[in-house]
Amino acid sequence: MPTxxxxxxxxxxxxxxxxxxxxxxxxxxxxxxxxxxxTTIVNPGSLGLPIDGDARAAFAVVDDGRVAVHRLxxxxxxxxxxxxxxxxxxxxxxxxxHLIRRARLVEAGGNAGQGV
Numbered sequence: 308m309p310t311x312x313x314x315x316x317x318x319x320x321x322x323x324x325x326x327x328x329x330x331x332x333x334x335x336x337x338x339x340x341x342x343x344x345x346t347t348i349v350n351p352g353s354l355g356l357p358i359d360g361d362a363r364a365a366f367a368v369v370d371d372g373r374v375a376v377h378r379l380x381x382x383x384x385x386x387x388x389x390x391x392x393x394x395x396x397x398x399x400x401x402x403x404x405h406l407i408r409r410a411r412l413v414e415a416g417g418n419a420g421q422g423v
Contacts, residue, residue, distance in 0.1 A: 349369075351367035357409050364378065
């Protein structure tokens with residue numbers, strides 16, 4: 308679900324979880340904290356493959372019920388070079404290396420953008 312979805316959409320999506328104080332989700336690789344009614348929704352982001360244009364590693368820390376999101380610099384060039392050395396299809400290697408370096412997805416065929 309996009310982070311920009313309305314509170315009503317989020318409310319419907321989290322309803323099966325009851326009314327938790329904290330709800331963690333992931334897989335979107337987009338870091339955010341959002342409050343809907345009494346629930347704090349947290350996506351810690353991605354340590355190595357964020358897609359929001361900020362290539363730093365993203366994570367969240369919960370301390371005494373409070374959520375803090377963080378970013379941490381790491382050697383993205385070294386990580387991308389290691390991916391480029393893997394025995395993968397050439398386009399796959401290029402797309403992953405681009406994602407690591409730029410924190411943006413590359414469409415099939417090589418166009419930088421939001422889609423895969």
